[in-house]
Amino acid sequence: MLPVTLDRNRGEPLPAQLAAQIRALVLAGTLGTGDRLPSSRALAADLGVSRAVTEHAFDQLTAEGWLEARRGSGTYVAAAHTSGATVPEATSRSTRVTSPRFARSLPRSARVTSRLDTGTPFFDPRLEPGWRRAWREVSATTPPRGYDDPRGLPELREALAARLGRSRGLDVRSDEIIVTAGTTDGLRALLPELRRGPVAVEDPGYRAAAESVRIFGREVIDLPAVETVCDLGDAVAAYVTPAHQHPLGRVMPAADRLALIDAARRAEAVVIEDDYDSEFRYDVAPVPAMATLDRDRVAYLGTAAKSVVPTLRLGWLVAPPDLHERVLSRRTITHSGAAWPSQRALLTLLRDGWLDRAVRSARRVYAERAPRVAEAMSPYATLAGPLAGMYSTWLLPEPAAVRARDAARTAGFEINLLSDYARASGLTGLVIGFGGVSDAELDAALAAVTAALVRT
The missing domain is CATH 1.10.10.10 (Winged helix-like DNA-binding domain superfamily/Winged helix DNA-binding domain)
Incomplete structure (x- = not known):
C-alpha cells in the first residue's frame, strides 16, 4: 500500500x-x-x-x-529524481547559432482580415460586462501620486500568489512576486542580472525570447526542444516553455524536467520557465509549474496575455531569491513597472472571479476547435504535439507549408510557418491558431489550407 x-x-x-x-x-x-x-x-x-x-x-x-x-x-x-547522477558525454545536445533568423516577408495577394496565430486568445462576449465593470472601477480609483511599488500593487500580488498556489501548485508569498509588463519584460528584467555568458533558448522556440537575449549582447545557444537536456555547457541560463512547448505543443516530461534542473545545478545556471499557455489542457488538469521542483534554480514567468488579452501587457516574475533582489533593485532605480491602470483592472478581474470564468470558457472552446483542426489536417500532415492550448502545430515539407500559407493569405487569413520559429532544427510545417477567430473564420481558413494541400 x-x-x-x-x-x-x-x-x-x-x-x-x-x-x-x-x-x-x-x-x-x-x-x-x-x-x-x-x-x-x-x-x-x-x-x-x-x-x-x-x-x-x-x-x-x-x-x-x-x-x-x-x-x-x-x-x-517513469521518472525519478536524478540529482548527483553522472552525465554521459554523448548527452550534450545544445548547439550554437551564429546569426538570427527572422520570419520571411512575402508579398500578400489579399488583405489579411484574421490571424490564426499562437497568441490571440478567445474572448467570450458574454464576459464583456465584467470587463467593462473592471475598467469603471479603474476610472473611479485615485491613482498613486508618484511612482508605484516596483514589485506591483500589493493587493494584486496577494491575488496572484493565491492563484499561483491554486492553479499552478506554486507556493509563493506576495513579496516574492514582481508584476511585469508581460513575459518578455520579465525576461528582460532577468537577463542583466545573470553572470556573463550565453543563454540557451529552445529551438524551435519563442522568437521574442531569442531576440531579447541578443538585444542584451548575449550569444544564443540552440536548445533542442524535443530532446532530453543533460548538459548546458557554458550557458548561464536556459529558457524553456515546459507546460506547452512553443510552438511544438509538447509537454516536457517529468524526467526531462528533472534532468534539465540537474544540468542547471551543475552549470550553476538558471532555468527560466515561461509558463506559456499552461491553463488550457483538455484531457487532464494543467501540469504543475516546473518551478515547484526547485525554487532556488528556476525563475518563473507568467502572463495574463493568454487568459485575458495580450494588450493588457501584464505578467509576473517569481525569481530565485538572489536574482529577485537584484531585479527589484534595478527596477527601483529605473522606475520600471507595469502600468497602474492595467494592474488595477486585473485585480478586479481576479477578485470578481472573471478570470476563472474566462479560462473555463476558453478551454471549452479550444477543446471543441482542436479536434476540428486535427480532422482537417491529419490527412496531409503530422501533429507535432498533443492537442492542447489555443493552437496546434503540423509537420510537413516546407514547399507544401508555404503553398498552404499563401492560399490562406489569399483567402484573408494569416497562418505562421513553423520554419519561422526554427533556427538550427530545420523543422518545417504550419502553426495553426484557433483562439482569435470565429468558428466560421476557422472553417474558411482550414478549407483554404486543405485545398492547397490536396494539390501538393
Whole structure:
C-alpha cells in the first residue's frame, strides 16, 4: 500500500491530493524509476474512495510523465529524481547559432482580415460586462501620486500568489512576486542580472525570447526542444516553455524536467520557465509549474496575455531569491513597472472571479476547435504535439507549408510557418491558431489550407 492519505474536508479535490502525494514520493526517492504501483482498483479499495479518483490521479501523472502505463502489466514510475547522477558525454545536445533568423516577408495577394496565430486568445462576449465593470472601477480609483511599488500593487500580488498556489501548485508569498509588463519584460528584467555568458533558448522556440537575449549582447545557444537536456555547457541560463512547448505543443516530461534542473545545478545556471499557455489542457488538469521542483534554480514567468488579452501587457516574475533582489533593485532605480491602470483592472478581474470564468470558457472552446483542426489536417500532415492550448502545430515539407500559407493569405487569413520559429532544427510545417477567430473564420481558413494541400 502506498503511504498516502486523503482528506475529504480539504478544499482540494481527492484526485489532485493523490496525484500530489505520489509526485512527492517520487521526488523524495521513496518511489524509484521502474517501481510498480498498485492497480487503480486496489489503491481505491485501500483508500476507501471510488476507482475514478485513482484513475484520474494516474491519468494526470501519466500525462505529466511521472508514471507510465504498460499494457497488461500495470502502472510504473517513469521518472525519478536524478540529482548527483553522472552525465554521459554523448548527452550534450545544445548547439550554437551564429546569426538570427527572422520570419520571411512575402508579398500578400489579399488583405489579411484574421490571424490564426499562437497568441490571440478567445474572448467570450458574454464576459464583456465584467470587463467593462473592471475598467469603471479603474476610472473611479485615485491613482498613486508618484511612482508605484516596483514589485506591483500589493493587493494584486496577494491575488496572484493565491492563484499561483491554486492553479499552478506554486507556493509563493506576495513579496516574492514582481508584476511585469508581460513575459518578455520579465525576461528582460532577468537577463542583466545573470553572470556573463550565453543563454540557451529552445529551438524551435519563442522568437521574442531569442531576440531579447541578443538585444542584451548575449550569444544564443540552440536548445533542442524535443530532446532530453543533460548538459548546458557554458550557458548561464536556459529558457524553456515546459507546460506547452512553443510552438511544438509538447509537454516536457517529468524526467526531462528533472534532468534539465540537474544540468542547471551543475552549470550553476538558471532555468527560466515561461509558463506559456499552461491553463488550457483538455484531457487532464494543467501540469504543475516546473518551478515547484526547485525554487532556488528556476525563475518563473507568467502572463495574463493568454487568459485575458495580450494588450493588457501584464505578467509576473517569481525569481530565485538572489536574482529577485537584484531585479527589484534595478527596477527601483529605473522606475520600471507595469502600468497602474492595467494592474488595477486585473485585480478586479481576479477578485470578481472573471478570470476563472474566462479560462473555463476558453478551454471549452479550444477543446471543441482542436479536434476540428486535427480532422482537417491529419490527412496531409503530422501533429507535432498533443492537442492542447489555443493552437496546434503540423509537420510537413516546407514547399507544401508555404503553398498552404499563401492560399490562406489569399483567402484573408494569416497562418505562421513553423520554419519561422526554427533556427538550427530545420523543422518545417504550419502553426495553426484557433483562439482569435470565429468558428466560421476557422472553417474558411482550414478549407483554404486543405485545398492547397490536396494539390501538393
